[in-house]
Amino acid sequence: MDSMSRSATAFRRLSLLDRPGLMIIPLLTLLVLVFLLPIVWFLAQAISESPLSFAEQIRSVFLSPDVIHVIWTTNYISVVVTLVVLLIAFPIAYVMAFSRRLFFTLIIISVIVPYFTSVVVRTYSWMVILGRNGILNQLLLDWGIIDTPLELMYNRLGVIIGIVYVLLPYLVLTLYSAMKGIDHNLMRAAYSMGASGSYTFRRVFLPLTAPGIISGCLIVFILSVGFFITPALMGGSRDVMIAMLIQREIELNLNWPMAAMLSIVLLTVTLILYAIYYRYTNLERMLGK
């Protein structure tokens, strides 16, 4: 090593700011101060307010039939939402990945514009469409397809339609980037070896998109589990999801310890799913995209 590069290395060692770990300290401090500390403080306060011990509080949460019902409802809705979103997003992303510029721009605009619109606005728009006297029911009545208006809202169907619409862009974009990373020559290679379109799709395209599908579905599921506005506006009395229950415990029942316990449940589930998500996004990178 010549003297120039040796002194350069020495300089780099002296200059602490060159270390990536140190660079994130300001950001880390901000996150801890305004995000992590308040959560921990709120949870600790709320739990210590209760006369019961921590273990007893956990038991009370998981033994309450109401809470169990809400957790079950939340999971059920989230699973259905994730599957429906996947079913709709996959073909959209597929068309996007293989279409030319003009068509691609049209699709991306119709995916992105709602993405940047407020969830409240979008939910109310669906209410205008799906309501008892809404556009859809009016059309179906006018065409004589139905005699009485369909119940499309204030039930589970309404909640699922609303959440699916809001979360669709997340999966479309995730799947699109996964599909865009696939070399078109791989499909050509499969065809040249005699593979049919469906064989190539099953054995080449789908396996290569799988990491994208898994991570995208996890994101949708995570977001869906914590959803509040749409189920609150479009759901019925039996479609209470966990975020709504937390809000209710705080504002109506003033039962902060209960809200804190439920928050911990939600937070834990979310963190576990994020850990899985992180694993799969790493895997995606390992595949050499």
Add this chain to the structure above:
Amino acid sequence: MDKGDLQLERLVKRYGNQVVVNEVSFHIQHGEFFSMLGPSGSGKTTTLMMIAGFAGVDGGRIAFGGRDITRLTPQQRQLGMVFQNYALFPHLSVSDNVAFPLRVRRLGQAEIDRKVAWALETVQLSEFAGRLPRQLSGGQQQRVALARAIVFQPQLILMDEPLGALDKNLRYHMQVELKEIQKALGMTVVYVTHDQEEAMNMSDRIAIMNNGRIEQIGKPHEVYQTPGSVFAAEFLGEANLLRGSVLDDSRLVHAYGEALAQSGAHCLFVRPERMRLLNDVAPGEHEVALEGHVQRVSFLGNIVRYAVALKGDATVTVDVQNDAAARHHSEGDGVSVVWHIADGRILNDG
């Protein structure tokens, strides 16, 4: 026509108003190694894609073994294909990649195992069967792609710049290996490249392509020695092309006829290694000599390359073998550039 012959008849491909392949015709015989050589945009890859069935044909026809395949899907054509970036399936192991065309054909497991083992042995990769493509070097990935193309023993294998991503030494090594496998298996290969050395090293015949047309087809030494056009001459290695007032020389007119000197319609082509430098010795019989002086000397190892300025504002390149007998000339030396009349060739300068 033989069973494995490939015939292209006036093949045309257009993108909008642009004609990218313009009436390309050739006939490849069974067992032949045929290269399409040209710069990027010359239409060579598009022609290959039309043979493979990935690009639609806008005119003309393709016949293979006497059968018209112009409208067949890639699957129906049953050709082997090696892509520039290998196109190995990243989620499948080496042996699963090679087994892919056999699984598509629903062969039995025992037969698949036997053929995969044979193909991997042919490309000397048997011990890497369990690896994933990304765990292999570029040269090894290339060999997996080759194994996958030969494993179902197709009548014809298409290769699109398969060695383009490898470094120079490895590329030469792979050329030799590829050529040996091709000869051993008697494969018919259509090979696309922009590397003239690669094409000359491996091919039985070369088609030089330019602007969507074939400029010339021939055996490597024919195309090199007797190019049919200025483009072919310049694309295949170094070429001296004498134009303009240099040609108004009685010795050249005597050697090559009156047509040469007439009004810039022709130029005279001579390869640098076919020229010699002399100072005071007289040229032999059937030789031409032009006076000039050495402008630059480049030592390239096996050869010494001289740039010699001739009278009449022309410069020629002369390559001299760096052997014991070679006489050294310095910059500024007055020399005669000498070549055998038969080594010069008159080309249309269009």
